[in-house]
Amino acid sequence: xxxxxxxxxxxxxxxxxxxxxxxxxxxxxxxxxxxxxxxxxxxxxxxxxxxxxxxxxxxxxxxxxxxxxxxxxxxxxxxxxxxxxxxxxxxxxxxxxxxxxxxxxxxxxxxxxxxxxxxxxxxxxxxxxxxxxxxxxxxxxxxxxxxxxxxxxxxxxxxxxxxxxxxxxxxxxxxxxxxxxxxxxxxxxxxxxxxxxxxxxxxxxxxxxxxxxxxxxxxxxxxxxxxxxxxxxxxxxxxxxxxxxxxxxxxxxxxxxxxxxxxxxxxxxxxxxxxxxxxxxxxxxxxxxxxxxxxxxxxxxxxxxxxxxxxxxxxxxxxxxxxxxxxxxxxxxxxxxxxxxxxxxxxxxxxxxxxxxxxxxxxxxxxxxxxxxxxxxxxxxxxxxxxxxxxxx
Amino acid sequence: xxxxxxxxxxxxxxxxxxxxxxxxxxxxxxxxxxxxxxxxxxxxxxxxxxxxxxxxxxxxxxxxxxxxxxxxxxxxxxxxxxxxxxxxxxxxxxxxxxxxxxxxxxxxxxxxxxxxxxxxxxxxxxxxxxxxxxxxxxxxxxxxxxxxxxxxxxxxxxxxxxxxxxxxxxxxxxxxxxxxxxxxxxxxxxxxxxxxxxxxxxxxxxxxxxxxxxxxxxxxxxxxxxxxxxxxxxxxxxxxxxxxxxxxxxxxxxxxxxxxxxxxxxxxxxxxxxxxxxxxxxxxxxxxxxxxxxxxxxxxxxxxxxxxxxxxxxxxxxxxxx
Numbered sequence: 001x002x003x004x005x006x007x008x009x010x011x012x013x014x015x016x017x018x019x020x021x022x023x024x025x026x027x028x029x030x031x032x033x034x035x036x037x038x039x040x041x042x043x044x045x046x047x048x049x050x051x052x053x054x055x056x057x058x059x060x061x062x063x064x065x066x067x068x069x070x071x072x073x074x075x076x077x078x079x080x081x082x083x084x085x086x087x088x089x090x091x092x093x094x095x096x097x098x099x100x101x102x103x104x105x106x107x108x109x110x111x112x113x114x115x116x117x118x119x120x121x122x123x124x125x126x127x128x129x130x131x132x133x134x135x136x137x138x139x140x141x142x143x144x145x146x147x148x149x150x151x152x153x154x155x156x157x158x159x160x161x162x163x164x165x166x167x168x169x170x171x172x173x174x175x176x177x178x179x180x181x182x183x184x185x186x187x188x189x190x191x192x193x194x195x196x197x198x199x200x201x202x203x204x205x206x207x208x209x210x211x212x213x214x215x216x217x218x219x220x221x222x223x224x225x226x227x228x229x230x231x232x233x234x235x236x237x238x239x240x241x242x243x244x245x246x247x248x249x250x251x252x253x254x255x256x257x258x259x260x261x262x263x264x265x266x267x268x269x270x271x272x273x274x275x276x277x278x279x280x281x282x283x284x285x286x287x288x289x290x291x292x293x294x295x296x297x298x299x300x301x302x303x304x305x306x307x308x309x310x311x312x313x314x315x316x317x318x319x320x321x322x323x324x325x326x327x328x329x330x331x332x333x334x335x336x337x338x339x340x341x342x343x344x345x346x347x348x349x350x351x352x353x354x355x356x357x358x359x360x361x362x363x364x365x366x367x368x369x370x371x372x373x374x375x376x377x378x379x380x381x382x383x384x385x386x387x388x389x390x391x392x393x
Numbered sequence: 394x395x396x397x398x399x400x401x402x403x404x405x406x407x408x409x410x411x412x413x414x415x416x417x418x419x420x421x422x423x424x425x426x427x428x429x430x431x432x433x434x435x436x437x438x439x440x441x442x443x444x445x446x447x448x449x450x451x452x453x454x455x456x457x458x459x460x461x462x463x464x465x466x467x468x469x470x471x472x473x474x475x476x477x478x479x480x481x482x483x484x485x486x487x488x489x490x491x492x493x494x495x496x497x498x499x500x501x502x503x504x505x506x507x508x509x510x511x512x513x514x515x516x517x518x519x520x521x522x523x524x525x526x527x528x529x530x531x532x533x534x535x536x537x538x539x540x541x542x543x544x545x546x547x548x549x550x551x552x553x554x555x556x557x558x559x560x561x562x563x564x565x566x567x568x569x570x571x572x573x574x575x576x577x578x579x580x581x582x583x584x585x586x587x588x589x590x591x592x593x594x595x596x597x598x599x600x601x602x603x604x605x606x607x608x609x610x611x612x613x614x615x616x617x618x619x620x621x622x623x624x625x626x627x628x629x630x631x632x633x634x635x636x637x638x639x640x641x642x643x644x645x646x647x648x649x650x651x652x653x654x655x656x657x658x659x660x661x662x663x664x665x666x667x668x669x670x671x672x673x674x675x676x677x678x679x680x681x682x683x684x685x686x687x688x689x690x691x692x693x694x695x696x697x698x699x700x701x702x703x704x705x706x707x708x709x710x711x712x713x714x715x
Binding site: 333 | 489507508510527529530531548549550551552553555564567569572573591592593594618620621623642
């Protein structure tokens with residue numbers, strides 16, 4: 001199968017200079033689970049095509065460019081249902097797609113990476129922010145487009161420290177992901193000189209997300225939960241599971257801002273971001289999908305654009321040639337973040353500025369001024385080369 | 394246009410003994426929704442004109458009677474009468490116009506429409522849209538070859554300079570350049586096309602006959618991270634010997650020797666420097682500093698910044714009376 005695919009690609013490269021010839025076909029797979037989780041805020045509820053809509057826009061953008069190069073891109077989406085085996089689905093997707101964008105939990109992404117290892121398929125991690133995928137569990141066939149938890153936490157921490165809000169009350173959810181996010185905040189506090197004055201855990205005791213008299217109860221719960229805290233400047237919430245954090249703003253016992261999983265949130269993208277030409281992609285996205293663009297949409301867009309960028313410059317759709325090009329030290333991609341995005345060669349993580357959003361406006365963009373680095377200021381966000389546990393194999 | 398030419402300048406510029414002529418410079422202020430008018434004799438703001446939403450690309454008409462300014466968020470180009478300094482007309486530009494260029498006769502206007510991947514062609518006399526050309530994603534930079542035969546459009550996400558035959562209005566060639574090409578400028582002898590790549594951090598030198606990149610201008614400023622070097626506006630002197638390149642958030646103008654394509658000097662200007670325009674006598678170069686809300690005046694012969702003038706909020710484009 002691989003040989004047949006490569007053969008076909010080789011053939012189309014040879015004839016691609018004649019414009020009348022068949023275009024070079026480049027398939028990009030998209031692997032995700034069906035269904036989206038329920039959020040506390042109705043307006044934050046992700047759409048059914050969250051992520052894949054961004055990939056589709058990038059396919060359109062690549063095809064506009066492809067018109068001039070005789071290249072044609074297609075997106076092939078697979079939505080896993082309960083009981084579907086992720087490795088089987090990935091293998092079948094890899095038969096016709098040299099590139100797969102994955103929006104999967106860490107363990108499933110690792111299974112897919114190991115399954116496709118000898119096939120030469122290039123994987124793009126668009127959905128998982130787990131640091132371990134870039135550290136002890138890193139894989140040589142996975143490019144991480146999503147930022148890591150530590151990058152997000154560092155981006156927020158730099159701003160809070162710049163703002164002189166250095167005393168944090170850290171409130172952590174009871175799920176594993178919440179604890180990992182809290183770890184990232186503890187690390188960030190140490191790195192940038194903030195102090196966690198106290199930690200509290202908010203237990204998830206279950207219960208419905210929507211009730212008819214919700215506010216009344218929450219208004220009693222949240223002030224009580226946050227009372228008798230030592231003096232602090234900002235409440236930092238680590239609640240990826242979205243159990244309590246969105247309830248905190250305006251309800252803390254002391255009048256303090258909230259950041260982290262609610263209030264001021266670090267993110268790779270926000271529908272309100274309009275600097276550095278971003279209005280153009282926001283407009284294109286809304287026109288195509290009739291909704292706002294999310295962080296996951298942007299991560300998927302960037303992944304597919306990286307394939308398009310490399311294909312246009314190497315004039316090939318061969319996964320190995322594209323992958324080699326992406327790993328070159330001079331590779332960069334433009335993604336409306338005010339500077340070029342490059343890949344960390346030690347773990348294949350995309351360097352990127354992180355937006356700080358209040359859900360309505362972009363408040364700031366990190367790295368903050370004054371956080372210096374000998375290689376790239378973007379490497380002040382997340383785990384840096386000297387600290388990495390990744391050995392790419 | 395030449396009034397006051399010889400009188401007042403000697404008083405201002407004791408060292409620069411040669412008196413220059415007074416021109417008027419029009420600056421578009423992207424955030425302020427205004428156009429600032431500067432007298433280049435007094436180096437002073439003499440008027441501020443309210444325009445539409447998000448003014449960016451700005452050009453004098455060839456006869457000097459009007460200034461056209463693209464107001465992207467109003468999806469049009471407004472026409473300012475330079476006598477009354479009032480908006481007297483609009484042009485049907487298509488959605489979100491940003492930069493535009495006109496033919497030598499000043500009859501046809503070509504507009505880059507960022508939002509729908511097209512270049513719109515406008516008949517300036519009839520004020521009518523007479524055609525569209527499909528180009529790459531996010532068209533931006535626009536220029537026309539000295540012989541008028543080739544129109545260049547750069548597309549920011551496609552990363553190409555498109556060569557368009559002005560007679561047939563067809564794309565005849567597309568040349569890949571570095572990331573996010575924003576501005577294109579021909580040498581006056583037509584031998585080279587210069588294309589700035591904002592994210593790529595380079596200026597590509599394109600052979601307009603071979604349609605190939607033949608060289609690149611690269612920039613390096615000690616103490617400044619390379620990501621901050623983001624080339625945007627380009628100005629080339631009439632003798633084709635010296636080019637000036639605005640480097641965005643690097644807050645500098647690079648002076649480039651066009652023969653060797655090497656940078657000979659960096660001039661410190663204001664924050665996030667965007668675009669530039671020479672005075673017609675080429676004594677001065679005005680550059681817009683987007684974040685510091687001012688315009689720097691460069692003495693072209695001395696290659697020195699001699700003056701800074703406060704303008705409106707987030708200045709972007711600049712054009713100077715012929």
